[in-house]
Amino acid sequence: MNLTELNRIATAMVASGKGILAADESSGTIKKRFDAIGVESTEENRRDYREMLFRSKDAMSQYISGVILYDETIWQDAQDGTPLIKLIEQSGAIPGIKVDEGTQALPMCPGELVTVGLDKLAERLKKYYERGARFAKWRAVIDIGSGIPSMTAISVNAHALARYAALCQAAQIVPIVEPEVLMDGDHDIDRCYEVTQRVLDKTFQELRVQRVALEGMVLKPNMAISGKKCAKQASVEEVAEKTIRLLKACVPAAVPGIAFLSGGQSDEEATAHLNAMHKLGALPWGLTFSYGRALQAAPQKAWSGKAENVAAGQRAFSHRARMNGLASKGEWQSSLEQKAA
């Protein structure tokens, strides 16, 4: 393992003013997104949509540090025969790959999930590295509800995240470690804080036990935030203050960077929260976005599967990427949010 190189890549992934595009929707998830805009989820449509994003020159070269791909996409070619992964490299962004294989019901723990995909992972990582991937992603899912999460669910998911991270580093690939505490449910921000703290503590404990080099990874957490169905929604300032307090308590300074998931927040909320965090003063790690929905909802709607809408889709993507790029420096203002198209 070349830790200097892993650290260089991890640091570039969280460079100030840039963040990560999570375009690694699995087949089921992208179908849901396409259903919402009335587009059939064919291999060609998925390719055309992602090609539109990766050819968005302004967004990709100025505001996007890396792109997380799904297995299908990393092997796909653009309409002119250029591999999609080359479009990402040519823009200056770093290609990455989602390597988990989704979730399964966790035995003995009703309603809880464990992420799978460790079998043959070493072989898969080797192929992805040869294809050009320089980082990977694995997402664990922790739900908050009555009597959950159990310590069992937290433990097995943290163990799998650390196994994955160690395998990545051995293959010279930077692991994005994503333990997502879902914001579904009616819990308040303090319950989210308490559960996320348990999850992050256990995750870093497992990472240490399995000898993962913290200098060569990126953390992708949820923010400390109210559940979507909670009657009392925390303010932007409270989310920012509690999230930073939580991360400072749980994430060692050796970690080069933290890149948030958006988790179902609106586009503007996800931007405003990141921006507010950067207003709170200097931080021990890079802090940016790794959004899926909060970067893609607008371009998906603008595109709607029509070739004549590609320019509008790219404008919508560039706008959101720029807003989040500014937020990653604490330079965003709500007045900048005029319609992109």
Ligand code: 5MM
């Ligand atoms: C883009 O969505 C990713 C893949 O999800 P599935 O495995 O469910 O298809 C997802 O892991 C995503 O990277 C994170 O959840 C962050 O995305 P959001 O939309 O929460 O920012």
